[in-house]
Amino acid sequence: MIQPEDNDINKVNKRQTEFKEVDVSSFNASQVRSVGPEYVCHSMWNELRFNDVLSQSGIKKGSLPLLEALVVGRLVSPGSELSSWQWAMNRSSIYELTGRPTFYSLKSFYAAGDRIYERKDALEEHLGGREQEMFSLQERMCFFDLTNTYFEGQAKANSKALRGRSKEKRTDCKLLTLALVIDEDGFPKYSRLYPGNQAECKTLKEIIESLIKIRPHLARDRTVVIDAGIATKDNIEWLRENNFHYIVVSRSKSDFTPSDTTKMELIRQTDNCTIEVARKRIDNEVFLLCRSTARMGKDKGIRTRQEDLFLERLLYYREGLSKKGHTSSYPKVIEMIGRLREKYPRASKLYDVEVIQEELKTSGRKTPKAQNILWNKKACYEQMTESEGNYVLRTDRLDLSDKEIWEHYIMLTQIENAFRCMKSSLGLRPNFHQTELRADAHIFISVLAYHIMHSIEFKLRQHGDHRSWSTIREVLSTHQRLTIECDIKEQGKVCRQHLRLCSDPEAEHKMIYSRLGLKNTPLPRKKYVVR
Numbered sequence: 365m366i367q368p369e370d371n372d373i374n375k376v377n378k379r380q381t382e383f384k385e386v387d388v389s390s391f392n393a394s395q396v397r398s399v400g401p402e403y404v405c406h407s408m409w410n411e412l413r414f415n416d417v418l419s420q421s422g423i424k425k426g427s428l429p430l431l432e433a434l435v436v437g438r439l440v441s442p443g444s445e446l447s448s449w450q451w452a453m454n455r456s457s458i459y460e461l462t463g464r465p466t467f468y469s470l471k472s473f474y475a476a477g478d479r480i481y482e483r484k485d486a487l488e489e490h491l492g493g494r495e496q497e498m499f500s501l502q503e504r505m506c507f508f509d510l511t512n513t514y515f516e517g518q519a520k521a522n523s524k525a526l527r528g529r530s531k532e533k534r535t536d537c538k539l540l541t542l543a544l545v546i547d548e549d550g551f552p553k554y555s556r557l558y559p560g561n562q563a564e565c566k567t568l569k570e571i572i573e574s575l576i577k578i579r580p581h582l583a584r585d586r587t588v589v590i591d592a593g594i595a596t597k598d599n600i601e602w603l604r605e606n607n608f609h610y611i612v613v614s615r616s617k618s619d620f621t622p623s624d625t626t627k628m629e630l631i632r633q634t635d636n637c638t639i640e641v642a643r644k645r646i647d648n649e650v651f652l653l654c655r656s657t658a659r660m661g662k663d664k665g666i667r668t669r670q671e672d673l674f675l676e677r678l679l680y681y682r683e684g685l686s687k688k689g690h691t692s693s694y695p696k697v698i699e700m701i702g703r704l705r706e707k708y709p710r711a712s713k714l715y716d717v718e719v720i721q722e723e724l725k726t727s728g729r730k731t732p733k734a735q736n737i738l739w740n741k742k743a744c745y746e747q748m749t750e751s752e753g754n755y756v757l758r759t760d761r762l763d764l765s766d767k768e769i770w771e772h773y774i775m776l777t778q779i780e781n782a783f784r785c786m787k788s789s790l791g792l793r794p795n796f797h798q799t800e801l802r803a804d805a806h807i808f809i810s811v812l813a814y815h816i817m818h819s820i821e822f823k824l825r826q827h828g829d830h831r832s833w834s835t836i837r838e839v840l841s842t843h844q845r846l847t848i849e850c851d852i853k854e855q856g857k858v859c860r861q862h863l864r865l866c867s868d869p870e871a872e873h874k875m876i877y878s879r880l881g882l883k884n885t886p887l888p889r890k891k892y893v894v895r
Contacts, residue, residue, distance in 0.1 A: 387858075390851035397457040398440065399866055400840030400873060403886035405436040406461045408816045411498065417490040421483045426466030430476045433458045433465075438813035440837065442791030445806070449473040457845040460887055474802070480812070481805035488554055489578040491815050495551050499822060505548040505587045507776050508571060508594065510564050511783040512539040513793045515803070522800040528561035532793075540795065542783075542807055543567050545575055550778040550818055553579065555811045557804050564593040569602055587611060587761060589776050595758070604760070611773050614756040620644065620653045622747065625754070628655060631767040641766045652757040652769050660753025667710045667752065674711035675739070677704055682737040694721045697734040714748060715739050785817065786810045789834050820880070827879040836876060843873050845887060852893075860894040 409415075414435075415428050423431065436458055437448030449470050452458050459465070465472070480487070496503060512530060514537035519525035525538040539560025545553045554575040558567060568590065576583045587609040590599070595612035603610045620642065628640035637658040644651045681700060684690030691697060697719050705712035720736040742748075757773050764772070786792040792810040797803040817833045824831065831839075848863045869877065869884045877884055 385853040387851040387853075390849075392849045394847050394849065395864075396844055396846040397460075398455060398841060398843075399457040399461075399845040399886050400843030400869075401440045401837045402436060402456055402458045402461055403843075403882070404820060404836070404840060404876070404880060405439050405816055406432070406458070407880065407882055408819050409436065412491060412494050412815065412819065414487075417486055418483065421486055423479065423483075424466070427476065427479075428465075429459060429462035430465040430468060430472060431480055432462050434473060434476050434480070435809055435812050435816070438791045438810055439789075439817055439833070442789060444791070444794075444796055445474055445477060446470065448791075457887070460845065477805035477809060478801060481801065481808050484808055485578055487812065488552075491812075492551075492553055492579055495815070495819065498819070499549070499551075501547060501549055501551060503547050503553075503582065504585075505589060505772065505775070506545050506553065506572075506575070506582070507547070507589045507779045508543070508545050508568060509591060509776065509779045509783075510541055510543045510558075510562070510567065510594075511787075512541045512560055513787065513795060513807070514539055515798075516794045516796045517798055519798050519803065521798050522803055524557065524559045524800055525803070526560040528559075532787075540803060540807065542786075542792075542811075543571050544779060544782060544811070545571060546779050546782060548772075548775055548778075549822065550782065551822075552782065552811060552815060552818075553582070555808070557807060565596045565599060568594055568599045572606075572608070583607075585609075587772070589773060591776060600758075609759070609761050611757060611759040611761065611769060613773070614651060614758040617653075617756055619646075620651070620756065622750070624653055625655065625750075628653070629766065631770060639770060641770060643766050645762075648760060648762065650759050650762060650764075650769065652759075652766055653754060654757060654770060655754050657753065659755070663752035664749075667714075667749070670708040670711040671714065674704065674708040674715070678717065678737060678739055685734055685736070692733045694719065694732040694734045697737070701737075714742055714745050716742055782814060782818075785833070786814055789832075790814055790817065824876070824879055829876075829879055839872050840876065843867060843869055843886075854893075857895070862892045862894070864890040864892075 409432055414432065418428060418431060419425070433452040433456075434445070434448060437443075437451050437456075440456065440458075441448065441451040443451075452473075453468070459468070495501060512528065514530060514532060514534040515522075515525050516537070519538050522538075522540075524540055527535075527537075528539050528541070530537065530539055541558040541560055541562040543556045543558060545555070547553055554571065556567075556571055556574060568588075572588070583606075585607075588603055589611045590613075592613040592615050595615060600610060600612065624642045624644075628642045630638065630640050632639040637656060639657075640655045642653040644653070678701070681691075681697060685692045685697075691700065701717055701719065705717075717737065717739045719734050720738065721732050722735040757769055759769055761769065790810045790813045792807060795803055795806055797806055820836070821831075821833055824836070844867045846865070846867065848865065850861055851858050852861050853859075866886055874884050
């Protein structure tokens with residue numbers, strides 16, 4: 365019979381001195397589980413009051429631990445729902461922190477994802493308000509962008525699973541598109557899922573209206589920041605009509621000329637990058653020509669690589685015209701060069717390519733053959749390459765200085781960082797689900813995990829700790845919970861004692877816990893004796 369001597373896991377008793385007769389050769393350690401990362405995520409789950417909104421929406425108390433394990437699993441052991449279930453059951457102490465769920469089968473785990481996604485708007489409304497309250501967020505700006513992720517399998521039962529332009533170059537897979545709005549501090553405000561072939565420019569109005577529906581105060585005096593793919597004429601006009609300010613990447617050079625680059629003003633200079641700008645006001649808008657040395661290097665690198673591959677392939681096609689087994693049919697060569705231009709667009713626009721057709725009269729063939737392939741740099745080659753690293757910002761915020769406009773725009777990189785974190789650290793990909801509901805739920809769980817992750821990172825940054833979650837997770841992974849067993853003698857009888865405890869936190873663990881306002885011991889000791 366197992367007799368618990370202290371089964372109150374919520375009450376931390378002071379350690380008392382206790383001496384017993386022990387068989388030192390009988391010591392054994394078992395049931396070793398990770399506790400450090402789970403402790404931090406569980407504490408932030410409670411701070412964000414997830415359980416409050418879930419309980420209010422009809423989730424029973426016995427199911428809450430399962431839902432928490434599903435989300436926290438994405439932070440601690442990113443992967444599929446099956447992977448998270450195995451982690452929670454076999455490698456983690458998450459259920460010791462949350463309490464055992466009523467049901468914890470794999471089927472229940474999948475169903476938990478469905479129940480979370482059914483409460484999507486309620487959760488996003490609650491989290492937006494709670495994060496604003498916790499961190500006193502200004503919420504003066506909205507940054508909007510889209511990304512996509514790919515499916516494993518055909519996903520025939522999912523109407524959103526369509527082929528499109530994959531951000532990850534997975535042209536062999538169907539895609540699902542995620543649209544996300546964040547504020548200037550990087551906190552998500554709203555998310556929505558679209559088909560894989562969704563055009564970026566057609567999503568802005570719907571997303572902003574949905575965001576305002578759950579957070580009405582965000583409709584007043586806000587600045588929307590978007591990239592060139594979304595900054596169409598219609599979208600900018602809609603923002604004006606609905607009293608939103610905007611900072612966008614202009615799709616045109618807005619009458620800037622090469623001479624404007626000779627009189628640019630320096631607004632930022634570091635060891636790695638220099639930013640120069642030239643300002644022009646047209647009616648009630650400001651256009652800001654920006655030149656970045658970092659972007660210049662990136663653009664040049666992409667262009668030269670494409671240019672080398674483009675010219676190498678043209679040379680291969682030309683040499684193949686006179687070789688057996690290579691394509692020499694004029695229509696086929698034209699088609700191949702068209703595909704080559706599509707594959708390397710940056711290099712293609714710098715060159716004129718001409719395919720010389722042999723005369724049918726001399727050849728006597730019905731299908732003409734290509735005699736030669738010629739290419740030359742365009743007259744504007746130098747001008748186009750000199751504009752590398754340049755882009756134009758457009759805004760109606762006349763009150764902002766050149767530096768402020770650029771600094772607000774560059775915050776758009778935060779949403780790119782959010783997408784990168786979801787894909788790499790939070791198990792967004794790959795997506796194995798074949799039905800629409802399960803696929804959508806899988807993505808949304810990563811969005812919820814990002815709320816927790818960003819809250820942890822933001823809180824640490826307030827104390828000068830700028831490490832990423834992946835680093836924090838690795839550091840805390842050595843904080844473990846385990847059971848120590850040994851044989852003891854009591855009243856002449858040998859008994860087996862089981863002591864469940866956490867390992868002593870190391871200095872780095874204590875530092876992280878202190879900055880997050882947590883105690884050093886995640887869970888109290890529990891002792892059982894088998895007589």
